[in-house]
Structures are given as C-alpha cells and as structure tokens.
Amino acid sequence: MKRRDLLKLSGMALAQAGATRLPLLGQSPAENKADYTLRISPVTVELDRSHILSTIGYNGTAPGPVLRMREGKPVSVDVINDTDTPEFVHWHGMLIPPELDGTEEEGSPAVPPHGRRRFQLTPGPAGSRWYHSHAMAMDNLHKGSYTGQFGFVYVDGGHDPGQYDQELFLALRDWEPYFTATMEDTDDDTHNGPLLEKPATLNTDPDGLEVGSMTYSINDKALGSGEPIRVREGQRLLIHFLNASAIENRRITLAGHKMQVIAMDGNPVPSPQTLDSIFIGAGERIDAIVEMNHPGIWILGSTEKPVRESGLGVIVEYAGQHQQPQWIDPPKALWDYTIFGTAASNSPAPQQTIEMIFEKIPRGTGKFNVWLINGKPYPHEREFVLQQGMRYRLVMRNRTDDAHPMHLHRHMWELAEVNGKKTARILKDTIVVPYYGRAIVDFTANQPGLSLFHCHIQQHMDYGFKALFRYA
C-alpha cells in the first residue's frame, strides 16, 4: 500500500465515520473514493442519560446516515466491516440483482470480518427504502437486525412528493432484547374481520421462547431526551416513518393531530387517508403529511403506554409553547390496508397462483419455536419456481396466533386482498398478514435470480420462516 493511499483511506474514514480510526492494513485500498462508505463497527447509543447502549452501527452511529440517492443513477458503495463476523448489507425495497441484495441465501457475497467490499448498484424505485444487516442471529441477540445496523435510503425520483415545510426521517426501534416465555402480544390490531385461517383444532403445546425488549427509541433517542421536533403553527411536515424493529409491529400517533398517509413502503398510495394513528409492521415504511394546526407541546409515540414510557416517542414542540408534553389516546381502530387502494388494478390479471400456509410448532420451555411454510421450515428446495415475465398471485394463509410482517426481496407486490376485502394499486414490499388471517398479493416475475421471502421478525426468520423463490 502506498502512503498516498493510506492518507486517502484515512481521510475517508475521518470524513465519513467521524472517528479517528487507522486505515485497515492488509486490505487492498480502494482505487478511488466510492460515492458512499458504510463502516460497520461498534458504537454507543445514548438513548437518554441512564441508557447508554453498546451495539454495532454504521459510520459511528445507530441509525446510520440517511443516504440520498437518485433513481436510476448508478452509485458505488464501499462497505467496511470492522467486526469479527461476516456481514451483509441488505437494500430493502430496491429492485437490484441478488449479488447486490445483501443476503447469504441469495448468494450475495459477505463482507468479511475486518475486510471490505465495493458494491455498484442502480438505486430504484423512487421512495423511502432502507438498509440493514441481513445476517442470521439465531440465539445471539447481539447480531443481525438486533444491532444498530439500520438506516434510511431515500431514492429521489425527481418529482416533488407534495408541499411541506419540514421533512423528517423517524425510525422506530427497540433495544436490549431478551428471551421471554411470556410474550405479551401487543401487535394484534391488524386483525380485521373474520378469522379466516383459524384451524379447527389448535396446537396447544406450550410455547417456546420469543424475544422482547426493555427500551425503545425513535432514531437514537428515547422519549424526552434529545431535541424535540420544533414546529410552527401552519407548517406541514412530511414524516418518513420506518419500523426498524427486529421484533414487533407498532402503532403510533401524534397526540392532538391527524396524519395523512400518502405512501406505503415508499410508494404513493392511490387513496391517501387521514387517520388518528398508523400501524407499521417490522420492515414497513409509511410517509405521512401532518398539518401543524393545534399549538401546544405534544407526544408523537407508541400507542402502548409501557412502550412509550420506555422510550418510543418524541416531543413535538410549537414555537412559544411552554407547558408539559401532552398525550391523548387515539380512538381504537383496526388497521385496514385496503382503504388506501382503488377498486380496479391497472396491471394484467395473475396467470398462476402460489399458495402458502404459515404454521408454528410450539417447542416449549427454553426452546425456540419452529416456523413452517407449507409444512416445512427453510430450505424449500424447488417449490417456488417462477417463469420470467409471468404474473403471479401469492396467497398467504397465516395459521398462527401472531401477525407476521412478510417481505419478498427484489420484487414489488400489488396488494389484492386482506381477510377477504379486495383492493388494488397499493404497491408494497412488506405486508403484515393478520393472525389467523389471509393476505393476497400479485407480482410480476421480472427479477431473475434468487429472491428471499421471509418474516421480518428476526427470530421467526432464523427459525425456519423463510423460503427462496427461484427462476426456471
């Protein structure tokens, strides 16, 4: 390595990571600077004065920086791994080849421990995407998506998403995960309508371990610590929400205000709706416009009191207001994706149907439950084989007592039906399938190569709840 390369590398580390790190010796230096550098390394996150956590993050922080990219304009990304284990950076929601997508299952190359790798990718489609670790964690709660390895990527499509005075990126997170045998299931308000997929006889074996968490934040701060969101009456906020949890779906509200949902998973919805609260599954994004029309000091946060009081919230402060932050419970409501759609699709009708049944095998005290798709855990050898160019209908039948945020990599879904209620033209990459419920999506097989399908709850994915789609 030449001295000038060392200097260049060192300068890059200083500029991008904000840390005085020496360059990696024994690695071949990058010939020229990449458009983006992500350095994976240990970080501390100060949620508040009494919760300072040690985790793994990007460029010295967790969440990592908001990366802005231009739709269709190729970029280079250097990923530098300062940790002792192989890592994968997944670009959630992007339509990119499997070798760039960032999963071991699809054959993406790992970023080796204390090594680096350069990726060239063409960002798209436009909208709110995100990047995160796709490493397996299994029984290690300091790996994969339990760590602070997550951040927003905003892909700019060149057209204005609407008039607004402030743009905010808010990632919902839980921290300090632990195993528990008595998980209080709080994400059941996806249930909407009849329990279409409830089996006649239930498996009543004792449940195994699930994952819970102790503390929460929006971005890197717990409610009440860090800076409030400062607003003025009459302003319009554009808020990009991301549920970056490895564990739970969430419902959130901004007390005293309504939110107009304009996009889901980064894609504009045909019928924006103005609501008291929104529901975001793990991995999902929602873009909302909020009119600042109720001066005061308010809490934006989880509708679950224990979660909010353990950090999942942020204060919204109008100029000139000085009272205590206020919370108001929103009216109880069931989440219904279908209201954001239209009656008729403008895409071709699906030509083939893929049926999937999700089941859980409870494993009892001290063990991990196993998750099945069509009767078996991962891998499924050649069960989901796509013909290029064909339009598919995917029917997801959830025969478990949990709501699962299901995600298909590298493809765009059009939501067709949830629990028997039809809709069209809602484009998503992740969908929460209600407990004992059913979701139906259509998609075109236009991304050759392996594509991973999985539950976005890390533990469910690690213990069987995933499958590969391949092309014939």
Ligand SMILES: [Cu+2]
């Ligand atoms: Cu799941």
